[in-house]
Amino acid sequence: MGAIIFRYAFRNVIRTPLRSFFTLFSVALIIMLYTVLTSIGNSFTQQISTVIKQQDIDVVVQAKYASTPVTSIINDTTVDSIIHLDGIHAYDSMLIGRKRLYGKSSVFILGVSNFTVFAQRLGFNIIKGRALHNTALEIVVGNKMAGIYHLNVGDEVELSSGKKYLIVGIYSSWLNFLNSGVICSLKDAQHLMNKPDKTSLLFLTLDDTTRTNEIVQKINKQFPEMRAIESQQLPDYMGPIKNIFYFSKIVSIMTLFIAIAVLLNTFIMAISERTREIGILSAMGWSRFMIVSIFLVEALLLSLGGGIIGYLCSYPVMTVLLSKFANISMYIPEAPSLAIFFNVLEMSLFIGLFSALFPALYGTRINISKAIRHE
Amino acid sequence: MNSLIEVKDLYKVYDNGLIQSLNGITLTLKAGKIYALMGASGCGKSTLLNLIGTLDSPTSGEILYDGKYLNEVRSLSTFRRDFIGFVFQFHHLIPVLTLRENVESALLSNRKVSAKERRERAVALLDEMGILHRADSYAAKISGGERQRGAIARALVNNPKVLLADEPTGNIDSKTSKLILKKLRDHVEQTAGTILIATHDNDVADIADVIIKMEDGKIISQEENPRMEKK
Structure with a gap:
């Protein structure tokens, strides 16, 4: 039938x-x-979710009214006050933004306070050249971006007028979106994005993880313009x-x-x-x-x-x-x-x-x- | 002889009573006999066929099959599949199926018939109707006579006890017409069933055992065919 x-x-x-x-x-x-x-x-x-899971951090701080990490701005003075609170073991900061390259499409810029730490957390793998040594005017670029713009180690890229940045390495990350970006030191990123003494996100590692909730509440109370959250809750707060x-x-x-x-x-x-x-x-x-x-x-x-x-x-x-x-x-x-x-x-x-x-x-x-x- | 179909005081009205198609029909169809239903167009022949074949329901009155009331039948589709065969004035073959598939389709809902048996029965009937060479042709690719023979094969493949035919030879040549009528006669003799044929054609009436004449939704006469009596 x-x-x-x-x-x-x-x-x-x-x-x-x-x-x-x-x-x-x-x-x-x-x-x-x-x-x-x-x-x-x-x-x-x-x-995004995987990045957060891989961070090995306890608390994330961003500006309270920022809808995305890109629009979050935290002043260095606030960072300084937060990291000196009782119970904070270590911190890292990151500035995220976009920059127009050669007047064409904009590229994703990640300024990091410590490349080695972020490389471990975000799974960067230098496939050509070397890692970033926190030296000024040096960058590493993602393999996707290198392919699109035909960039290579040793090339110089003019990311801002009058300043050329030396490509010291090309990285590959299993996080696809990072492969289309540029990573540089926090200071260089602040300069490139015209945000001196500012960061987008602050990542805190605590002495005692059982105190996470207590410290989150403390930061939110003492710094009303900031929003501290436990890291596992971050995806729920991220607008994108x-x-x-x-x-x-x-x-x-x-x-x-x-x-x-x-x-x-x-x-x-x-x-x-x-x-x-x-x-x-x-x-x-x-x-x-x-x-x-x-x-x-x-x-x-x-x-x-x-x-x-x-x-x-x-x-x-x-x-x-x-x-x-x-x-x-x-x-x-x-x-x-x-x-x-x-x-x-x-x-x-x-x-x-x-x-x-x-x-x-x-x-x-x-x-x-x-x-x-x-x- | 056993009565296969009994129709009792059957009425059918359409359009809220504006059209009275059947006006108190009482009729008995006996096993082993062919009945010719004659009358002018619009006298209610097709309506009567449709009601006996459970394609429509009467406004009032009753129809019994083998002593059982049709309104008590649980599944009319199963009843039609097992006991009724239809031949329409126009072949009404399914255009996307081949002739063999069209014949097989009448057995498709019967799970007791295997695919092999279905195919064998379809092929045998097409052979008997002289159109086996057209078994794999679509309806659009064959002649009108072949289509009508295919439609007869489809109606007979399930060995129905009751065959209802509405002008079965209306659109075909006399040679094919004779072949079809012979096949219908053979079917009645082999199955001890009954055939009710609505027709204007005297050749068809000639092979009937009983000629029923209708006018304005009523039966005006019902007579044994003298030619058949002689035979």
């Missing part, structure tokens, strides 16, 4: 080739969009992560609705055109379930076909995005993950079943004799 039903459904799909092609094309386009946007969103949130999470969810839901609308339209038309055929099948003793199952198989062929094509098309799209949009390349993974593939299959299954089920159930509630006379 299954073989004939499948053949019947497949031939129905190719019976109206133009309509099926455009339905398949629309579903593929929608799923491709979903795959690309979700991949970027997931990549971004995953990378929250925004990307919501963005990702909204895109998924919109994708689902648009794809359902496309297929629903196709099936309402198909079922209306095949009323007489439904009547004939009913007259032959086909159960409603059997007739509905034909439309479901047709819908699944279109939705799963479109889903798989859309997923596969996202590979070249990501490659194009990586090569053409250097300024966001840090967020773009090289390929969509397998988890997204299964997600796409699930979505396609749902889209197919949902969009065909209701028209099919409605279309099979017919008066058979009228259906057979239907033109």
Whole structure:
């Protein structure tokens, strides 16, 4: 039975080739969009979350009203007061920002107080040249950025007018977004971003981790313009992560609705055109379930076909995005993950079943004799 | 002879009573007999066929199959599959299925019939109808007569006890028409079933055992066919 039903459904799909092609094309386009946007969103949130987990720190301090670390500004005097509080064992600071390179796209700049510590925490691996020794006017660049701008060890880059920075090394990090940036000393970053004596984030390691909550409360009370949080809570406070999470969810839901609308339209038309055929099948003793199952198989062929094509098309799209949009390349993974593939299959299954089920159930509630006379 | 179908005081009205299609039909169809239903267009022949075949429900009245009331049947689709065969005026073959698949499709919902048996029965019937060479052709690629023979094969493949045919030879040549009528006669004899044929065609009426004449939704006469009595 299954073989004939499948053949019947497949031939129905190719019976109206133009309509099926455009339905398949629309579903593929929608799923491709979903795959690309979700991949970027997931990549971004995953990378940020992993950075935080890897930090081996107890408390993070940023400016209270900053929505992102980039907009957070902490004065050196505040840093000095915080690090001298009772119970603070060690600290590191970081300045994050962007700088326009050669008047073209902006690059990600990370100024660090101690390169070795951050390299360990963030998993940097110097693949060419040497590490940063906290020497002025020296930088290390990510391998992705080096590739995009054709940079090499020994080259000099003019990051600000009149000042050239020597590339002493090229690094690679398993955190994709870091590979599109430049790392320099905190002082150089303060100069480059015109933020003297300022940092974006302060990372504190405590003498006794059982006192973490107490110290967080103490900092928040004594420095009302600052927000101290326990490190594991950081992702919840980071605007971009929250925004990307919501963005990702909204895109998924919109994708689902648009794809359902496309297929629903196709099936309402198909079922209306095949009323007489439904009547004939009913007259032959086909159960409603059997007739509905034909439309479901047709819908699944279109939705799963479109889903798989859309997923596969996202590979070249990501490659194009990586090569053409250097300024966001840090967020773009090289390929969509397998988890997204299964997600796409699930979505396609749902889209197919949902969009065909209701028209099919409605279309099979017919008066058979009228259906057979239907033109 | 056993009565297979009993129709009791059957009424069918459409459009809230504006159209009275059947006006108190009472009829018995006996096993082993072919009935020709004759009358002008719009007299209610097709409506009666549709009601007996459970494709529509009557406004009032009752239909019994083998002594059982049809309104008590649990699954009408299963009932149609197991006991009723339809031949429509136009072949109504499924265009995306081949001729063999169309014939097989009538057996598809019957889980008791294996795929192998389904195929064998379809092939045998197509052979009997002289269209086996068209088994893998789609309906659009074959002639009108071949399509109608395919439709007859589809209606007979399940060996239905009751075959309902609405102008089965209306659009085909006389040679094919004779072949179809012979096949219908053979079917009645082999299955001890009954056939009700709505027709305007006297050739069809000639092979019927009983000729029923309808007018304005009523049966005006029901007579044994003298030619068949002689045979």
